[in-house]
Amino acid sequence: MCKSAAQIIWRYKMAIRQIREFGDDVLEKKCKPVREMTDSIQELIDDMFETMYEANGVGLAAPQVGILKRIMVIDCTGEDPFVFINPEILETSGEQTGYEGCLSIPGKSGVVTRPNYVRVKALDRDMNEFELEAEELFARAICHECEHLDGHMYVEKVAGGVEGLVDNEELYKDEN
DSSP states (O other): OOOOHHHHHHHTTOOOOOOOOTTOGGGGSOOBOOOSOOHHHHHHHHHHHHHHHHTTOSEEEGGGGTOOBSEEEEOSSSSOOEEEEEEEEEEEESOEEEEEEETTEEEEEEEEEEOSEEEEEEEOTTSOEEEEEEEHHHHHHHHHHHHHHTTOOGGGTSTTGGGGOEEHHHHHGGGO
16 A cells, blocks of 8 residues: 555654554543643554554544544544544434454454444544545544443444454455
């Protein structure tokens, strides 16, 4: 995957953090809102992007790197990064069902039904409020990461729970 210039510049000041995996207690806890922007939160956001890109993910929530703050980052294309601080889903509609994975459960995927459309309100990294509408993969990622902030994981929505997960190698073997 080709990295954008912004990603290459960020690489020099960011660090890769350890991604917490399924079973870690921090992933079951509700996160606290961010009240003010600090240098350490700016650094956390940068590190979250670096960690997400390194792991080939499209989204990452702060508890996945052990921080109980309501912060998530998403980049579905590798060229359009979004920061969501204190996100709140205002509206959903439609339905999409498909395989979904999580960086906290590496190498596994499960079938999850989510809204096909979401409207979300959040703060950006400058603490400016914004609203946006998202569909398809972007909507799925927003819902997935918001659940992390409330101590939930996608396996709770997979038929059969953890036993309903499949190995990504099996899932994608026909594509190779």
